[in-house]
Amino acid sequence: MAKVFSDLERSICRIVHRQVATIAWFEADSVCGSHSVAIPLVLVLPYIFRLFQCLRQYKDTGEKTTLLNALKYSTAVPVIFLSALKYHLFPEKWTSVYRPLWLLSSVLNSLYSFYWDVTRDWDLSCFTRIFLFTKPSIFSYFLYGRRWVFLWVIASNLILRCTWTYKLSAHLRHNYLTVFTITALEIFRRFQWAFFRVENEWNKTNPKSGIQLSSVSDVSSEDKLLPSNYSV
Numbered sequence: 001m002a003k004v005f006s007d008l009e010r011s012i013c014r015i016v017h018r019q020v021a022t023i024a025w026f027e028a029d030s031v032c033g034s035h036s037v038a039i040p041l042v043l044v045l046p047y048i049f050r051l052f053q054c055l056r057q058y059k060d061t062g063e064k065t066t067l068l069n070a071l072k073y074s075t076a077v078p079v080i081f082l083s084a085l086k087y088h089l090f091p092e093k094w095t096s097v098y099r100p101l102w103l104l105s106s107v108l109n110s111l112y113s114f115y116w117d118v119t120r121d122w123d124l125s126c127f128t129r130i131f132l133f134t135k136p137s138i139f140s141y142f143l144y145g146r147r148w149v150f151l152w153v154i155a156s157n158l159i160l161r162c163t164w165t166y167k168l169s170a171h172l173r174h175n176y177l178t179v180f181t182i183t184a185l186e187i188f189r190r191f192q193w194a195f196f197r198v199e200n201e202w203n204k205t206n207p208k209s210g211i212q213l214s215s216v217s218d219v220s221s222e223d224k225l226l227p228s229n230y231s232v
Contacts, residue, residue, distance in 0.1 A: 013038070040084040047076045065120070072116050078105035079165060106165040114161045118154055122196045123203075153192055160189035 013036065054070035057063070082102040086094050166182050 008042075037084070040080045043080045044077055047073045047080075069116070069120075072112050075105065075109040075112050078102075079109050106162075110158075110162045110165055114158045117157055117161070117193060121193065121200065123200045153196060157189060157192065160185055164189070 051070050051073040054066045054073065058066040058070070079102065082098055082105055085098050089098060163182055164186050166178070
């Protein structure tokens, strides 16, 4: 959503300033380029909206998990504004003070978002159960029957979470080919996230379709249908 808002702002700005279909479209320091103060303000809007949404949810439900979710969205704010400061500071000050802060905030945002994806949105127990299953259901066989699937998703999600910081940082958005590549990778990451998120919600609402753990004794279908004192 942040990228959509950013592109919309740039498009409107370039139409107003007659930069459409001209060389100014590619100039990073033009009126509507990465130097614009409007870019960070627009980029941060979706995160602010979600932050207040989580706070409102906490007010209505009292669930503390929503506060942790609000914290996740708040970690994106320093990444956006620290990156934008590069164009308004002397290079020495950016290099010595603000770039380390930007790197720190980027790492924090990426790792926290990764943690939330795995432990909350996907439920980490789903990952640990793949080492314990005995007879997975037909629905879950293709997913849980292959351990490398979860290993791949978790590793790739961590890497792609870090690369997405590129899109939140205005001072890194000059190479259009790189921007296109990072955007395509983010689409792929979100597809993965949605797939496993739906799987997790399905298992929560349909517990009988989940994995049978090795700690649970196998019960035959006949034992489930007949009482214990039934004699043939």
